[in-house]
Amino acid sequence: MELKIFQVMDVDLSLLCLLLLLLVSHGVGLKDMCQEARCKKHGPVIRFPFRIKGKQPDYCGYPGFDLSCTDRKETLLELPTSVKLYIKNIDYASELITATDPENCLPRQLLNFSLSTSAFKFAAWLQRDLDFFNCTSRQRDSYLWTSCLGVPGYDIYAFTSGSIVTYFDLTSCSKMYSLSSVPDDLNSRDNILHLNWSRPACGLCGALGKFCRLKNNTDRIETECYDKPKSNEGIIKKIVAAVTTVGSAILLLIVFALYRVYSSDKAAKQHQKRIENFLADYKALKPARYTYADIKRITNDFKEKLGQGAYGTVFKGKLSNEIFVAVKILNNSTGNGEEFVNEVGTMGRIHHVNIVRLVGYCADGFRRALVYDYLPNESLEKFVSSEHGKTCPLSWEKLQDIALGIAKGIEYLHQGCDQRILHFDIKPHNILLDDNFSPKISDFGLAKLCSKDQSAVSMTTARGTMGYIAPEVFSRNFGNVSSKSDVYSYGMVLLEMVGGRKTVDKEVENNTQIYFPGWVYNSLDNGEELIIRIEKEGDAQIAKKLTIVGLWCIQWHPVERPSMTTVVQMLEGGGDKLTMPPSPLSSAGQGRMKSHLPGRPLHQILEVISETN
Template identity: 40%
Template sequence: MEVLTAFIFLSIFAFTHDTQARSLLQVCSSSCGDQNISYPFRLKGDPASCGDPDYELSCSNNKTIMEYYSGKFYVKKISYENRTLNIVDVNLANGTCNLPYRSVLPSEVGNDIRYKGMAFKTYASFMNCSKIIRDPAYKKLPCLGGGTSDVYVIYDSYMLSNLPVGCKFISMTPIAHGNVNNPSYEAILKLLKSGFDLGWSVECRDCLLQNYTCQISEYALPFNYQCSNYESLVSIVLTIVFSLLGNFFIVISLIARFILAPIVILGFLLHKFRKERKAVDNVEIFLGNQQSLMPKRYSYTDIIAMTNHFKDILGEGGFGSVYKGQLPGGYLIAVKMLKNTKFTAEEFINEVSTIGRIHHVNVVQLVGFCSEGSNRALVYEFMPNGSLDKHIYVKEGRAQSFSWEKLLEIALGTARGIEYLHSGCDVCILHFDIKPHNILLDQNFIPKVADFGLAKFHPKEFDFVSVSSTRGTIGYIAPELISRNFGSVSSKSDVYSFGMLLLEMAGGRKNADLKAKSSSKVYFPSWVYDRLDNGGDLELQNVDEIEIEIAKRLCIIGLWCIQMKASDRPSMTKVVEMLEGKIEDLKLPPKPVLSSPQHLCTREPQSNSSSEISESVEMCLYGDSNVYSHQSNV
């Protein structure tokens, strides 16, 4: 215990010292009207050494203004003692009938590492309705609407998954909690005018930027936060526990070494042998039954010869390493050597049975396989241009790898490959892991869908498929794969992942980027929807009209694909038609209101288990009021 206590003390001291060293900025003081502006805040135009850039404010007509995501707010009060500030939307500050300046989503408040909502979990949501709403919770704005439609506001509406029939979402904004049920319109105006509170903690932000976990340690203003590196602490605790257990077993073994040790060893070896034998037997039974339908089977000796003793490695991943090889006729291949601990017998059978039966220009070809004892390998056609993720993300100072015409070709080819999986085979094949890393490019940059380890078959006549566990990669997983509250799993789950892929191709970046230059661009789908909805441009450089149309087409189709309800998404056949069609035929879909929490979340699971993935993403969807967690690599 003394060792553990000392380590925890040293860890906290080291983190505190590091945070203080990185946060040493000149404490300057300025003012705007009667508002004192001091550290960590700064005003635009202050010397660069003043305050913290993440907490920059502006001053206009003696009023302090804060830009929070896409919204603009007056800062009514800053309490440096409690580390809180009260802000109000610039359009709602005078308490008159109006709409918010911009919509502020729950995901934006919940995922901000600089600020944290204090005493509110309440929102005011505005919508335009073509029909009269009888529900007393919906209050009509007397100054807006009229004619064929009216504008309504509802208080305490955190989730808008079911809008009334005939209503279209306009915007939503946080609102002070009034402890009232069904307040009048005048009461809602008063609450909107009073604004809402945000708390801040520079130390907590710095903690999250180091991939640690920051949580409230004391629930009293000002909130105190504790930064913890749980991985290091768990490692030390486990080391101590195993050390104590080791000493205990040494004593026991000295007493009964000729009885207990042989029994334990024999039982372990027997269990291991039976477990490995069962897995091998399952694979052999499957391969025997499918022999006439599958690619060539190679021996492990063949694999060694084809890869020249695994000389040229192409890459490494969680499931194993990939090596460049060559068949006797000179045909180049890529050999994936699988790790038994990561790639299960079920996933091996999935990969062989799925790709082995498919022959399509946009699906990677499985040339052969090896299953010899514990040695398993998959032999693919060689893709000299690697995976799509190495080409689409634009790095600073470098031009885009592809022309917009080529990007459209790659998107169309990928869509055709997925469409073939859904409707071109005897059964519907659901991929469940569509992402840039799993789209490979041949020598002519023709895209090919790859990696079928998570794939699942289901009959075409069924509209949905039963899936017992969460499958996929965070940032591309459809909502219904995380929680059945969002609907049934179907081929539309792959459509969602393809939509996220399309948006990353169009944006040349990850959909969620906390390091974006502008706060409104942190979540790309939300930013691009607002630009398209308001008739703005996409801020493209050195492009002509045709290229602008291609970019808009990719974005609009991507936004259709990531609709929250699976029934609102197009089929892959329809997606292919949209990609082949004209931009004039495309209409902007409804804004996917609740899509951003999943993708803005950057908390990754600590293991590859489906339960860990599901738990991790559900936290992103529904939030955690006590704990912030952030990791830079999504």
């Protein structure tokens, strides 16, 4: 035991040296805690009236001027309305800050952007009252707001309130909302926004070459100017104060060494217990926890690569000569671990034939990995995406079985678990196929949990993949985010499955205006036959059924979409009794809800609830 203690003490002498260095360089006075700081080397200088929340005392800053440092060392300002901005520069003399949107789309935060309770104001002198429209046709002479607000098939335009809009063709547009005092900064292509403040009035201090701070010994919040501190001021006093702490530091080091020895022994016991739990969990078909060394052994040092995505790389591995797995190594540079926690926490609750099974996971320091069943036929995207340039080898019967399996899997997520699970990323790439082409839903990194007796979930940012995201995820003007958001994504997958079998028309092959949902709706609404490759009798009926169900699912307003339980019933039926939905490309079809979807009030109010993970 004594040998271990002295070994630890020898290793940790560097910590004592570091402690003394910090005491010398920063001193022991309370005021030194308010010195200038940065979140990263070239980030903005942070000093009064700003402070770093959680790292500096309250007296270091003025109320309402709290900043924080993100995991990526960005300087973050969070306004009272939950609007978050990255601070790029602070001009203390001019009392002006330059900010950007973390997701590079400032206009998306417009609806929440209220500065009435904030210490800041818009610095732009030009501000307008605007009316916003979403349009399916190009408004060439109008004020195109920004492409990042749009959804597939729609662009967002803004007109000055009270202006004459009769010069524009608005027949293909619908008004979304109106906003007052919108600064031109919010539509800048460089994603830059300027804000200024008037209190506290520290601009004079900056103009005089001085710093600003709160006055001491006063009950009122008042500020004063003071001379910039010199780097060598009071250095002798700091050294003396540091030396007097050496005795305490040595005692602290001994206590720390004893704790390290105790922790080391405890960790060794926990390691052995983890191995025993691993064997028990694997036999019970529960997700097992692997070390990074286990992952390297399973993948044969990452020998066979299956694919790569935005969040990580997938390798083939095997647990035995008969059990193969797919191992997803997560990137260390993306995210803050939320996707990993979501995936493990969510999939540990799921047991369904149409949900991919999570065999295990690795959380070894900063290394993270997910281990799934290996599915040899890869994803549905391989068979329906035109990017692969191959004719789909799957029969219409098999496509129908796949569509039904996906629907049952989503229905299980919405109704079959203790808590409702919203996937938020249903797309062909996340539908894996086993040996028999049975579908299995995967990738729960964006999933959210909510209680089953609630109908909607609150979200602060959009999530999902462009082309499959429901309109309400972008704008609450269409309704609340709920399980119907997954229904929309599923409908887009259905139409893509049908569209992958569409006969190519050479005359319109290069026409970017041909939008398949609109084309197929117009064909069915006009009583025309779908131009689809048909191999045998009955294929046309399946194609039509999948198309009608898909069109129901992609209605713009959530209340007009069926639940996944209703979708399963529609797919299991013959299809001859299905009725055409309103056009999904028009927001004027609210009153045309068909009677074959009972029990869904057209204008029911969805109660917004908070996320539970």
